Amino acid sequence: MSNLDRQASLTVCGGRGFVVAEPVRELLSPRRVQLGESTEVRRLLPNLGRRMVGAWAFVDHYGPDDIADEAGMQVPPHPHMGLQTVSWLHDGEVLHRDSLGSLQTIRPxxxxxxxxGRAISHSEESPRSHARFLHGAQLWVALPDAHRxxxxxxxxxxELPxxxxxxxxxxxxxGAxxxxxxxGTTYTPLVGADLALARGSEARLPLDPDFEYAVLAMSGEAEVDGVPLLPGSMLYLGCGRSELPLRADSDAGLMLLGGEPFEEExxxxWNFIGRSTEDIAQAREEWMTGARFGVVHGYEGARLPAPALPSTPLKPRGRTR
Known part of the structure; x- marks a missing residue:
């Protein structure tokens, strides 16, 4: 999925200097972003308060949206580099096309x-004949320098375990x-899991104390380590936990995100992850000139132009702001 923000800013993330080494309960509120003409997302990462959780660098939550009489998701061809995209649905379908020739409908x-890796482009859209509701999350995982x-x-x-x-x-x-x-192939120690809690249930989820964690609320009413979460919010939990208490007042859906703190800045x-402003500027130029990122065939519409690079100099801010 693309970051369609036309005022995209350069952001420095990563590094262990801002990792919270002990358990915390840091509630992150979303920023609402329009994705195309008909889909609004709630952006949890990067956030004003926190920019990464392990290698997880970008989290959008969307829906549930009633798209019975609408086109639904329509994201034109756009580029990516230096990251992995993770598509996860609770309702609906998304048709994925990419410059490798992949054509795949992703279902709940x-x-x-x-x-x-170095370069790919893709599009995402709701099929012409689609379910009434669209509900899911789109996430990015930063690739370490050795594998970018x-x-x-x-x-x-x-089939997933x-x-x-x-x-x-x-x-x-x-992850595990x-x-x-x-x-799924991973390049750093991490975990992403979909948690379905039954109404009235209480559970304790085993965790790795060396990982930092966050929980995204997808649906229903749940408490995470005693903190009530509303759908579309995310709770950052820090490190040092061996288990996580969960409780649900209704059937609830959550996503657990975690991993070893990402060492590199x-x-x-926009849709690029690099190591310098020069990396980003070169990628933008090569997307705009048609080089490097390939062509997505079959999408009915023009590809997405890159926004202008900001004129202000890059200001490193680390993992938090």
């Missing part, structure tokens, strides 16, 4: 994982949780 609880020029590829996994406990079903989207390992702008 299926993993769509695109690794950009990896060969681009796309993976689609319909599940960890269960009374009242809890945890689908492992990426309680011994269950996702088939990265520069993120």
């Amino acid at each position: 609880r299926e993993l769509g994982l695109m690794t950009s 020029d990896v060969q681009p590829h796309f993976q689609h996994h319909t 599940v960890v269960t406990a009374p009242g809890l079903e945890a689908t492992v989207i990426l 949780l309680d011994g269950a390992v996702s088939p 990265i520069v993120m702008w």
Whole structure:
């Protein structure tokens, strides 16, 4: 998914200097962003308060939206570099096309994982014949320097491992949780899991104390470590936890995001992750001139032009602001 913000700013993220080494409860409020003509998203990362959770560098939550009489998601071809995109749905379908020739419909609880490496472009749209509701999350994982020029590829996994406990079903989207390992390719130690909690349930989820964590509320009413979460909000939890208390007053859906704190500082702008302003400027130029990022075939519409680079100098801000 694209960052369609026409006033995109250069942001420096990463580095261990701003990682919270102990457990905390830091509630992050979303920023509302219009994605195309018909889809509004709630952006949780990067956030005014926190910019990364492990290697997770970008989180959008959208829906549930009634698109029965609308086109739904329509994101034109756009580029990516230095990251992986993770598509995760609770309702609806998204048709993925990319410059490698991939054509795949992603459905609820299926993993769509695109690794950009040095360069890829893709589009995302609701199929012409689609379900009434669209609800999901789009996330980015930053690639470490040793792998940021990896060969681009796309993976689609319909079968994912599940960890269960009374009242809890945890689908492992990426990485590992309680011994269950996702088939999705990762390049840093991390975890992404979809948590389905039954009404009235209480559970304790095992965690890795070396990871930092956050929980995104997707639906329903739930408490995470005693903090009530409304859909579209995210709770940053810091490091040093071996388990996470969960409680649900209704059927609820959450996403657990975590990983080893990302050691490198990265520069993120628009749909690119690099290591310097020069990286970003070169990528923008090569997208605008038609080089490097390939062509997405089959999308009915023009590709997305890049916004202008900001004229102000880059101001490093680390993992927090």
